Amino acid sequence: MKKVLIIGSGIAGLTCAIECAQRNMEVILVSPFSSERSQSVLAAGGINAVLDNCDPGDSIDCHIDDTLKGGCDIAGKSAVTGLCESAPDIIRWLTKIGTVFTNDADGNISRRAFGGQSYKRTCYCGSSTGKQIVTALVMEARRLEGIGRIKRRLWMDFHSALIRDGRCFGALFFNESDYDIEVITADSVVFATGGQNALFGKTTGSILCDGYAEGRLLMQGVKLKNLEFIQYHPTTMETSQKKMLVSEAVRGEGGRLYYEENGKRVYFMEDRYGERGNLMPRDIVSGCMAETGRDIFLDISFLGKERILDRIPEVYELCKKYRGIDISKESIPVAPSVHFFMGGIAVNNSHESNIGNLYAIGECASIYHGANRLGGNSLLAAIYGAKMAAASIERSESKAFSADFGSELEMARMELQTLKSSKSPFPVVYIRYMLAETMKETLGIVRDEASLKKGLEEVSYYLSVADKIRYDSSEFAYFGYSLSGILTLAKAVLTSALFRRESRGSHIRSDYPDTEEGFRAATIVSYDEGRIGTELDTEGAYEN
Ligand SMILES: Cc1cc2nc3c(=O)[nH]c(=O)nc-3n(C[C@H](O)[C@H](O)[C@H](O)COP(=O)(O)OP(=O)(O)OC[C@H]3O[C@@H](n4cnc5c(N)ncnc54)[C@H](O)[C@@H]3O)c2cc1C
Structure with missing residues (x-):
């Protein structure tokens, strides 16, 4: 039986767990907190789909066009086509597992108008759509847990991925209940860790979504994409x-x-x-x-x-x-x-990253939204992407491995010890606060080269002191070891914004106010010994 490790239990992680379990896989669903505390429960307005009772003139093609246009021509066309075509089935599935949508007088699902959409196609549950969907998904996951198909683990923070020869075999976690590092191996690993809110301090979203997993994965060779596109609601x-x-x-x-x-x-x-x-x-x-x-x-x-x-x-x-x-x-x-991050882990239409067996779904993945996401498309993308990843994992070859990850485990344990005994004058919370100030000041709605360079200089300084932080035992260890990953991600975001010398969607450069044909592609970010590399995905390797 294939073993799948899913990290993050919001709408994307829950859906993937349910889909994999239904496809006869052994699922371990890991997160620090219960699904009821994921950012997904905050989703208010709704989820898009062109249903049978749609407005006269509306069509799935129109949903596709609106999404591509909203994304300013750099979202993958076939990925968006699949997303919009599957939307009506996704609403039917959500209803079947118990999501209570608001209905009109005729008993049909009500729809409201949302930004950038030609017709009313946002289905909703009052203004607590996310909460209703999470509730239904949790019930379904519990049913599968009851028959032994899903195992949920709480109080587990991602530490690092176990990657050998370009393939991922599992991950290390900081277990908050015993303050130790734990290894979980698996045939496939799915990241569903949400957005990058902590980079900006106060946002509309959950501070628990801090982007650390993306930053750490980047440092471990995973490519990220379109980080400069940050949605200001x-x-x-x-x-x-x-x-x-x-x-x-x-x-x-x-x-x-x-x-x-x-x-x-x-x-x-x-x-x-x-x-x-x-x-x-x-x-x-x-x-x-x-x-x-x-x-x-x-x-x-x-x-x-x-x-x-x-x-x-x-x-x-x-x-x-x-x-x-x-x-x-x-x-x-x-x-x-700051509200949503269009950028994240670069994945193809099957939600595979550039590392074998490593998948990403939901807000931490970048594929459907291009330079700007339409309201109501994120919940849809989280569910659709999770289903695509599960189907791809089922098709994938399960190769036996005999690697021993003892050395990774020892290194992670030593890292924790070093943090605890560090005597530097820099408390973690202070650096996180400074980071948020820098990001808000230099990466606002409108940016330019001077502000971005200033941001890079400041973040580089924070990084230079990150390994000398003072560990305060009142802060839990995750705060300490996650700092360098978060700062590396911040550096990558600023580097991407500097690299894109044009204005497109949510990326507005006062020094390059026009949209340039030469930049009509995604930005791909990689990491090599502390250096952040950027290139345009002109071949469409990650979207088609
Ligand atoms: C206020 C608000 C309203 C919104 N309204 C809408 C809407 O109406 N329609 C719409 O389409 N979209 C909306 N969105 C966006 C949408 O809610 C999110 O994009 C979507 O819910 C993301 O789901 P997810 O499963 O990817 O991530 P999340 O729900 O954020 O879940 C992330 C999971 O990863 C876990 N995690 C994070 N870091 C780690 C780590 N280091 N180790 C282990 N686990 C980790 C978390 O604990 C959590 O379980 C809204 C967003 C906000 C903030």
């Missing part, structure tokens, strides 16, 4: 803990963006793009907001309290709870913040 609200997302569903229900000038409201998106201005793709809306240099507000009050409570109850509650704003009476002060 246009409508977020400042709170003490995080940037609170004001779901795109608000604009889907008719919400209008404006700023005030001489006591009058200027609806700048509608002025520039007409009726659908507020629902332009996120890169365009955020870019326009930055260009105004003003305080921006979002108004949905005209919908009336009854409809607001019916259509977007969670948004009403969030604004009331965290900012004391009654959105049925007042506008919401909003600003763009």
Whole structure:
């Protein structure tokens, strides 16, 4: 029986575990926290699919076109085609395993308008779509766990991959329950570790998604892709803990963006793009907001309290709870913040990386979204990619191995010991805080060569002191050993942004404002003894 190790238990990891188990594989699903604490539960607005009851004129081809156009011509066409074609089946599957979608009066799944889409095709569960999907997936995974097909392991942080001769045989983990390093070997290893939020400190997402796995894998020879494309969501609200997302569903229900000038409201998106201005793709809306240099507000009050409570109850509650704003009476002060990472581990259509037996799915993989993701396509991609990876693993050849990973285990244990006895004056949390400040300042919505070089200089300095950090026993060890991987990833992100001398999608360069034909390809990043290499994937090795 094939043994599959899946790291990360959000929507992507859970789906892959279920699919592999149903294909008679032995599955180990590993994460530090339960699925109920994954970022996936935060997903609010919905998941895209062209269903039988679609708007007149809508079609799967149109979903494909919108996705490719939203991605600014650098998402893989066949990958996106597969994604959109599978969407209706994915919604049927989700319903079958118990996801409760909001229905219309005729009993059909309701759909709402989302940014960058020509028709209403975002299926939703109130404004807690992610929570509903995770709940259904957890129930299904538990059923398979009950019959011995899935084994879930909690309190396990990824440490490093076990790679020999270009193939992956498993991974090392820091086990938080006994503070030791543990080896798990497998025929195939799937990474489903989510986005890179910790690079930027406060974002709309979970700080538990820190990008460490991507950084460490890069250092171990795995290629990354399109790291410069970082989505700033246009409508977020400042709170003490995080940037609170004001779901795109608000604009889907008719919400209008404006700023005030001489006591009058200027609806700048509608002025520039007409009726659908507020629902332009996120890169365009955020870019326009930055260009105004003003305080921006979002108004949905005209919908009336009854409809607001019916259509977007969670948004009403969030604004009331965290900012004391009654959105049925007042506008919401909003600003763009880091929300999603189009870049990640470079994978082909079967979700294989450049290392044998090593797969990546969900937000940590880069394939479907090009230079900008459309709202509602991420949950879809997480589920579709997981199914593609499971099918590919089933087809793959299972080669017996007899390697002994004792030396890797010993080295990782020694690394932990060194951290504990280090006497340097640099506490980990301080460097992580400094990193976030650097990234926010130098890699904002609009960047240029000078700011990116400054960012690189600062991150290189943090890296030079990373192995001299002071280990504080009140911080758990993961914080200590993950630092160099996170910093290496940050360096790779800045290097990619410097390399792409054009503006495309979410990557806006004030010094290169035009989109250049010569850059119509993905950026591939590699690592060689501390040096980050960048090249364009002009041959389409990772997308076709
Ligand atoms: C506020 C918000 C609202 C959103 N709304 C929508 C929406 O309406 N529609 C949509 O399509 N998308 C939406 N998104 C995006 C979408 O939710 C995510 O892209 C998607 O859920 C990612 O799923 P995932 O399984 O890849 O990762 P996650 O759900 O982030 O799961 C990652 C898993 O990896 C684990 N992990 C992380 N690091 C390590 C490590 N070092 N070792 C071991 N395990 C690790 C985590 O514990 C977790 O289990 C939203 C995002 C946010 C932040």
